[in-house]
Amino acid sequence: MGIKGLTQLLSEHAPKALRDVEMKTLFGRKVAVDASMSIYQFLIAVRQKDGEMLMNDQGETTSHLMGFFYRTIRMVENGIKPAYVFDGRPPELKSGVLAKRFERKEEAKEEGEEAKETGTVEDIARLAGRTVRVTREHNEECQKLLALMGIPCVVAPSEAEAQCAELARGGKVFAAGSEDMDTLTFNTPILLRHLTFSEAKKMPISEISLELALEGLEMNMSKFIDLCILLGCDYLEPIKGIGPKSALKLVREHDNMEEILETLRGKMVKKESKGDGTPPKKRGGVQVPDDWPWEKAKELFIHPAVTPADELTLEWKDPDVDGLIEFLVRQKGFNEDRVRKGAEKLSKMLNSKQQGRLDGFFKAMPKSSPDKKEDAKGGKGPKRKADDKADGAKKKSKK
Numbered sequence: 001m002g003i004k005g006l007t008q009l010l011s012e013h014a015p016k017a018l019r020d021v022e023m024k025t026l027f028g029r030k031v032a033v034d035a036s037m038s039i040y041q042f043l044i045a046v047r048q049k050d051g052e053m054l055m056n057d058q059g060e061t062t063s064h065l066m067g068f069f070y071r072t073i074r075m076v077e078n079g080i081k082p083a084y085v086f087d088g089r090p091p092e093l094k095s096g097v098l099a100k101r102f103e104r105k106e107e108a109k110e111e112g113e114e115a116k117e118t119g120t121v122e123d124i125a126r127l128a129g130r131t132v133r134v135t136r137e138h139n140e141e142c143q144k145l146l147a148l149m150g151i152p153c154v155v156a157p158s159e160a161e162a163q164c165a166e167l168a169r170g171g172k173v174f175a176a177g178s179e180d181m182d183t184l185t186f187n188t189p190i191l192l193r194h195l196t197f198s199e200a201k202k203m204p205i206s207e208i209s210l211e212l213a214l215e216g217l218e219m220n221m222s223k224f225i226d227l228c229i230l231l232g233c234d235y236l237e238p239i240k241g242i243g244p245k246s247a248l249k250l251v252r253e254h255d256n257m258e259e260i261l262e263t264l265r266g267k268m269v270k271k272e273s274k275g276d277g278t279p280p281k282k283r284g285g286v287q288v289p290d291d292w293p294w295e296k297a298k299e300l301f302i303h304p305a306v307t308p309a310d311e312l313t314l315e316w317k318d319p320d321v322d323g324l325i326e327f328l329v330r331q332k333g334f335n336e337d338r339v340r341k342g343a344e345k346l347s348k349m350l351n352s353k354q355q356g357r358l359d360g361f362f363k364a365m366p367k368s369s370p371d372k373k374e375d376a377k378g379g380k381g382p383k384r385k386a387d388d389k390a391d392g393a394k395k396k397s398k399k
Helices: 006-013 035-045 063-077 092-118 121-130 136-149 160-169 210-217 221-231 244-253 257-267 294-302 321-331 336-351 382-398
Strands: 018-021 030-034 081-086 153-155 175-177 190-193 205-209
Touching: 006 210, 006 221, 006 244, 030 035, 030 160, 035 063, 035 081, 035 136, 035 160, 063 081, 063 136, 063 336, 081 136, 081 160, 092 294, 136 153, 136 321, 160 175, 205 210, 210 221, 221 244, 221 257, 221 294, 244 257, 257 294, 321 336
Parallel strands: 030 081, 030 175, 081 153, 175 190
Antiparallel strands: 018 205, 190 205
16 A cells, blocks of 8 residues: 555655656666565556456466566666565554455455446456455465576565665665555665556656655654654554645644644544534544554554565576476466577676666765855865955954
């Protein structure tokens, strides 16, 4: 789910934190990609014309494998070295959210069966997307495929986004790649979105800087986490009646979450009767749940269960061509020529000496105005000269 409304707030208050980039501009970069989010995305997006997931002759789903194989090759062709991170055991606090998601999937499944009789192809495809569930088998098959491709993968102790953020903070990779905005809440310096989207969508990659986001929102990391919790995260339902603008205003006006909740509870109006026999009406839109364990949610964002970056080694290797042919072609029904060509691209790009990035050799310095910099002859600009005269006058007056 991510953080509701966060992208909107960043667009309005921290536009410098967001920029669209082409994939080719990320050449030479290593990126930790949220594999669990990618599997879900591929199962929804990689489909047949009738809206059904891709399957082989044995009736086995292959959408996830198709997505991982070809979109990983696309990244590698553009000079990116992806490392995939898979979800581990979800935090206990997330169990309530997961249960509600399961209920919604079951409802969508029932609606989908009805749509097959009376609905359009678009309705069937839309409802089919809502019923998608990532299984252990999907995860295991994707991990097997990546190993054969020579692409490193990591199984996180808990949340994949948190582990991606840890790898980025630890300098193992340049950025975390995920569609979930809560990757920022886990303190990744850089977040890349739309990295694994289909090329046909022509969707630019969105690069988000956490430092510039905090600067634009005028808050520190602790307050940013409070904001994300108020907006609604994977661990807690949002407070009814609090939208993005209200949440930002509350975080800016108060020192901590305790003060925010005290203010909100003070504004809550209980049901009252007019005294004329009419039924009582509920006034005031804000409703803070009695059991809203925000402290536990914040602790999960600050200290998530992750493997420290310095304990992990990411290695990109030659693809196992014979293994890929056996797995993708003979077992899963992929086209052999395409698989061999894909393996050639992987081998060529992962082993070639990539041109170094200019920002790896030069440090960008802020531009200086003519008044502040020395002129080409080694002299000083007019403002610096005036300042020097003023300093000299002060010294004489002191004598």
